[in-house]
Amino acid sequence: MTRVAVVVGSVRPNRIATSIAQWVVDQASAVEGVEAELVDIAAYDLPLFAEELPPMVGAPANEAGAAFNQAMQSFDAVVFVAPEYNYSIPGALKNAIDYLEPRALANKGVGLVGYSYSNGIRAVEHLKQIVTGFGGVVASPQVYLSLNTDVADGAFAPAAYHDGEVPAMVQAVVARSEALACLR
Numbered sequence: 001m002t003r004v005a006v007v008v009g010s011v012r013p014n015r016i017a018t019s020i021a022q023w024v025v026d027q028a029s030a031v032e033g034v035e036a037e038l039v040d041i042a043a044y045d046l047p048l049f050a051e052e053l054p055p056m057v058g059a060p061a062n063e064a065g066a067a068f069n070q071a072m073q074s075f076d077a078v079v080f081v082a083p084e085y086n087y088s089i090p091g092a093l094k095n096a097i098d099y100l101e102p103r104a105l106a107n108k109g110v111g112l113v114g115y116s117y118s119n120g121i122r123a124v125e126h127l128k129q130i131v132t133g134f135g136g137v138v139a140s141p142q143v144y145l146s147l148n149t150d151v152a153d154g155a156f157a158p159a160a161y162h163d164g165e166v167p168a169m170v171q172a173v174v175a176r177s178e179a180l181a182c183l184r
C-alpha cells in the first residue's frame with residue numbers, strides 16, 4: 001500500500017482548493033494499492049516561518065510546523081494541489097513547504113495539480129523547482145485545470161477530458177515512490 005498525501009495548497013476561507021483536492025483524493029483512492037489522504041495546510045495554522053535553524057539543519061521547533069513536518073514525513077508519496085497566485089504558488093503553501101525537512105519529500109514520487117484562470121501552469125513550474133530541490137521526483141504527466149472551463153455555477157466541475165488524468169498521474173507517482181523506496 002502506498003500512502004499518498006494530497007496537499008491542499010490554498011488557505012482562503014472560500015477557496016476552491018478543497019473541492020479540487022477532494023476530487024484528487026477520490027480518484028487517487030481508486031488506484032489499486034493507493035491510500036490517499038487530504039492534508040490541509042490551513043488546519044495547521046502555520047505561522048510565518050521564523051525558525052532559528054533551517055530545516056535541512058534541524059527539525060522545526062514551532063509546534064504547528066513540527067506537526068506538519070512529521071505528518072508529511074509519514075507518507076510515501078505526495079500530490080500538491082496548488083492554485084496560481086501572482087504567477088507562482090500561494091505564499092501560504094511556500095511557507096508550509098519551508099517547514100519541511102528534506103526527507104519529507106526526498107526520494108518520493110510527487111504529483112502536481114495546478115489550477116487558475118491560466119491553468120496553474122506557473123504554479124506547477126515553480127513547484128517542480130521546489131520539489132527537485134528537496135530531492136523529490138516529479139512524475140509526468142501533471143494535471144492542469146482551468147477556472148474558465150472546469151467550474152460551473154461557482155462549483156468545481158471538471159471537463160470530461162480530465163477523466164483519467166489523476167489516475168494516470170498517481171500511477172506514475174506510485175511507480176517512482178516504489179522505485180525509490182530503497183533510498184528513503
Ligand SMILES: Cc1cc2nc3c(=O)[nH]c(=O)nc-3n(C[C@H](O)[C@H](O)[C@H](O)COP(=O)(O)O)c2cc1C
Nearest residue numbers: 010012015016017083084085086087115116117118
Ligand atoms: C492573490 C491572488 C493572486 C492570483 N493570481 C493569479 C494569477 O497569477 N494567474 C491566474 O490565472 N489566476 C490568479 N488568481 C486567481 C486564482 O487562481 C483563483 O482565485 C483561484 O480560485 C484561487 O484558488 P483558491 O480559490 O483555491 O484559493 C489569483 C488569486 C489570488 C487570490
